[in-house]
Amino acid sequence: MEIENLEFSSSNEDLKANPENQNISENSPILKKATNNKGYVISVISGKGGVGKTSISTSLAWVIAKKFGLKTLLIDANITSSHVSSFLRIPTIYTLNDILEENTIDFSRIQTYDNVLHVITSRIIGKSYYLDVESMKNIVDRLRESYDVIVLDSSPGIGNETLASIEASDTCLIVTTPYFPSIVDVIRIKEVLEQLREKRARLIVNMIEKKIYELSINEIKYATGMPIIGVIPFDENMIEASARGNLIARYRPGSRFAKSIEKIAYQIISERFGIDYEENIFKRILRFFYSR
Numbered sequence: 001m002e003i004e005n006l007e008f009s010s011s012n013e014d015l016k017a018n019p020e021n022q023n024i025s026e027n028s029p030i031l032k033k034a035t036n037n038k039g040y041v042i043s044v045i046s047g048k049g050g051v052g053k054t055s056i057s058t059s060l061a062w063v064i065a066k067k068f069g070l071k072t073l074l075i076d077a078n079i080t081s082s083h084v085s086s087f088l089r090i091p092t093i094y095t096l097n098d099i100l101e102e103n104t105i106d107f108s109r110i111q112t113y114d115n116v117l118h119v120i121t122s123r124i125i126g127k128s129y130y131l132d133v134e135s136m137k138n139i140v141d142r143l144r145e146s147y148d149v150i151v152l153d154s155s156p157g158i159g160n161e162t163l164a165s166i167e168a169s170d171t172c173l174i175v176t177t178p179y180f181p182s183i184v185d186v187i188r189i190k191e192v193l194e195q196l197r198e199k200r201a202r203l204i205v206n207m208i209e210k211k212i213y214e215l216s217i218n219e220i221k222y223a224t225g226m227p228i229i230g231v232i233p234f235d236e237n238m239i240e241a242s243a244r245g246n247l248i249a250r251y252r253p254g255s256r257f258a259k260s261i262e263k264i265a266y267q268i269i270s271e272r273f274g275i276d277y278e279e280n281i282f283k284r285i286l287r288f289f290y291s292r
């Protein structure tokens with residue numbers, strides 16, 4: 001379902017007219033949890049910066065919310081260099097910084113994207129915070145009660161923000177590109193962060209172009225000793241989408257990037273919510289496609 005002739009809004013002036021902004025409210029619609037389970041928390045991390053964490057986590061969270069009908073929250077846990085609000089082109093109305101400052105969560109202020117995805121952004125500028133492991137874990141544990149799935153877009157490397165995301169999550173997706181330096185960083189974080197094994201961390205290999213100088217999937221598996229949950233090709237649609245603040249999974253659902261994200265989402269959700277849920281998901285996906 002390629003939307004080839006889609007018009008992207010292109011200037012800052014268009015921002016006001018961007019349909020995204022019309023979906024943002026300070027009061028989230030009451031979305032019902034689809035399951036009785038406590039929220040499943042997925043952190044998206046990386047050894048190296050700029051490998052695609054925000055690109056992946058924003059689309060992954062939206063796909064889980066929109067196509068799988070699960071009550072989903074995306075948190076910008078990259079408090080020092082936050083990008084979620086610019087990828088979704090939404091204002092930072094209620095942020096992780098506010099929650100840390102106020103030491104409480106005001107659910108009525110959590111923003112909504114496209115009426116289905118709840119989002120807690122981080123401030124783009126202003127006072128920076130030391131995001132400690134304990135505070136993040138407490139915040140996320142509180143939020144688990146109200147969501148089926150929580151996706152954390154983390155910062156790169158193994159600083160305190162990344163550690164906080166890992167500790168607060170049930171599973172980690174480690175994003176890497178198929179290049180040597182990025183793979184070395186995966187090995188580094190794997191060696192340093194013992195918890196990654198407990199959390200069943202898996203790799204997403206992003207920006208694959210099948211160039212001669214890239215490491216192959218088998219070489220990456222062998223070098224890192226880690227399972228791979230998904231591979232995502234280099235896709236120019238992604239660069240355009242992030243530059244324009246249009247979520248790729250939503251506006252380019254037929255793109256290779258979006259399709260790869262759907263596969264990853266399907267794997268995570270079916271493994272977490274089981275076969276019965278898988279059948280439901282299948283019906284929902286069909287309904288989604290045929291209702292468009």
Ligand SMILES: Nc1ncnc2c1ncn2[C@@H]1O[C@H](COP(=O)(O)OP(=O)(O)OP(=O)(O)O)[C@@H](O)[C@H]1O
Nearest residue numbers: 049050051052053054055156207234235238239242
């Ligand atoms: N599969 C892809 N194909 C082409 N471009 C991509 C792909 N994935 C990500 N990008 C581009 O790479 C750039 C960096 O992506 P992104 O911001 O998601 O990385 P990040 O890991 O979140 O970075 P940071 O470490 O700074 O948080 C963006 O411009 C994005 O559009």
Ligand SMILES: [Mg+2]
Nearest residue numbers: 053054078083
């Ligand atoms: Mg990022």
